[in-house]
Amino acid sequence: MSRTIPGDWHNGYIPNNAVVGDGAYVQTSWSFQLCRSRRDQAITLGENSSVYMRCMFDMGVEAQLIVGAYSQVNGLWLICDQSVTIGTHCLVSWNVVMMDNFRAPEDIPSRRRMLEEFAAGRDRRLTPAIKPRPVVIGNNVWINFDCCILPGVRIGDGSIIGARSVVDGEIPPYCIAAGNPARIIRFLSEKEDSLGRHNQT
Amino acid sequence: MSTPSVDWMTPWDGGTLPGGVHVGENTCIIGKAAFRRFRGQLADALVIGDQATMDGVQFSVGPAGRITIGSFCCFTGAVLMCELSISIGSYVLIGWNAVIADSDFHPIAPAERILDAVACSPAAREPRPKVLTAAVVIEDDVWIGPNATIFKGVHIGRGAWIGPGSVVTRNVAPGTRVAGNPARPMEES
Numbered sequence: 001m002s003r004t005i006p007g008d009w010h011n012g013y014i015p016n017n018a019v020v021g022d023g024a025y026v027q028t029s030w031s032f033q034l035c036r037s038r039r040d041q042a043i044t045l046g047e048n049s050s051v052y053m054r055c056m057f058d059m060g061v062e063a064q065l066i067v068g069a070y071s072q073v074n075g076l077w078l079i080c081d082q083s084v085t086i087g088t089h090c091l092v093s094w095n096v097v098m099m100d101n102f103r104a105p106e107d108i109p110s111r112r113r114m115l116e117e118f119a120a121g122r123d124r125r126l127t128p129a130i131k132p133r134p135v136v137i138g139n140n141v142w143i144n145f146d147c148c149i150l151p152g153v154r155i156g157d158g159s160i161i162g163a164r165s166v167v168d169g170e171i172p173p174y175c176i177a178a179g180n181p182a183r184i185i186r187f188l189s190e191k192e193d194s195l196g197r198h199n200q201t
Numbered sequence: 202m203s204t205p206s207v208d209w210m211t212p213w214d215g216g217t218l219p220g221g222v223h224v225g226e227n228t229c230i231i232g233k234a235a236f237r238r239f240r241g242q243l244a245d246a247l248v249i250g251d252q253a254t255m256d257g258v259q260f261s262v263g264p265a266g267r268i269t270i271g272s273f274c275c276f277t278g279a280v281l282m283c284e285l286s287i288s289i290g291s292y293v294l295i296g297w298n299a300v301i302a303d304s305d306f307h308p309i310a311p312a313e314r315i316l317d318a319v320a321c322s323p324a325a326r327e328p329r330p331k332v333l334t335a336a337v338v339i340e341d342d343v344w345i346g347p348n349a350t351i352f353k354g355v356h357i358g359r360g361a362w363i364g365p366g367s368v369v370t371r372n373v374a375p376g377t378r379v380a381g382n383p384a385r386p387m388e389e390s
Contacts, residue, residue, distance in 0.1 A: 077278075077297045077298070077347065095298055095348070097296070097297055097298070097347040097348055097365060097366075099347075099365075102346075104294050104344055106362070108292075108342045108360050111292065111294070111342065111344070112273070112292050112342070115273045115274075115275060115292055115294070116252070116273060118254070118275060119227060119252035119253070119254065119273055119275075120252075124229075124254050124256075126275070146298075146348055146366070147366075148346070148347060148348050148365035148366040150365060164348075164366065164382075165366075166348075166364065166365055166366035166367075166380070166381075180366050180367070180368075180380070180381050180382045181380065181381065
């Protein structure tokens with residue numbers, strides 16, 4: 001398989017440790033320029049999934065990203081040092097920030113040290129100074145624009161996260177959550193239609 | 202591995218720095234869009250200290266605006282909108298898509314806002330009406346999360362932590378953790 005993308009505006013290629021499933025669409029190699037994961041399979045894009053132009057995968061050496069089949073990732077700003085998993089049939093809108101690591105330590109002397117090492121480094125990449133906490137997004141989850149998904153978050157199957165929400169902690173399956181911090185607005189039934197009517201069949 | 206083509210040795214990979222922009226030793230500004238909205242007229246419209254990294258930052262500076270940034274700062278993808286004064290200390294970290302603005306952008310009064318809409322239109326003839334501004338101050342060691350917004354007149358004390366997605370409209374005391382919209386101090390956990 002060719003690692004360049006026809007018509008790509010960015011002069012780059014898809015890294016060899018990214019596995020692109022059958023029928024999956026990747027708009028530009030620009031999204032991968034901050035991926036420095038050394039895992040054999042750093043990025044897995046499921047079949048018929050799509051990764052659009054405004055995605056940026058900033059991944060550390062141990063990082064692993066999995067995007068499930070049929071998921072559409074429109075504009076995901078990803079910071080991943082260990083593991084971020086997005087299920088199947090998910091919709092991720094623009095400007096969504098998802099991180100499994102804040103990277104910068106809380107205490108000020110170590111943060112200063114990190115910034116000094118960063119400025120002295122040849123390629124200016126932040127070396128994470130704290131432990132990552134994996135992010136797990138279930139299947140059929142819809143995350144609206146400008147949301148922040150913080151380290152350690154788990155979102156259950158079928159849930160919706162409203163625009164500009166900040167999610168910290170756990171969101172159960174089949175609910176609508178929104179706000180900063182995100183709270184559950186209501187629960188969804190697996191069987192209801194868009195008008196809230198329950199399917200009798 | 203994808204090919205990073207960034208030259209970290211030049212002050213700005215987009216070419217020659219505009220007039221009024223001064224950067225210290227080993228400071229670099231990355232991204233062609235950095236000065237697309239830079240209209241600063243002051244001799245010190247943007248002054249950045251040493252060892253700082255401004256990756257994908259947009260400096261939207263008006264004719265009277267003045268931005269000062271200390272040393273060892275690391276900003277990624279932030280938007281700084283300055284009509285008066287934004288001063289940022291050293292060792293400040295700012296995450297993706299954060300916005301810092303020291304003005305209201307447009308007048309509050311409806312009649313003035315009509316004049317402003319005309320002055321901003323392709324048919325503009327008169328200058329824009331005055332817009333309220335108030336200086337923003339961010340002290341040393343502040344951490345600002347991605348998608349956070351800092352509005353005019355805000356003073357953020359040393360070592361404060363601004364949660365991702367926060368909208369900060371009031372002063373933040375030194376060493377405090379705030380989050381939410383509007384941002385409020387977090388409960389101790």
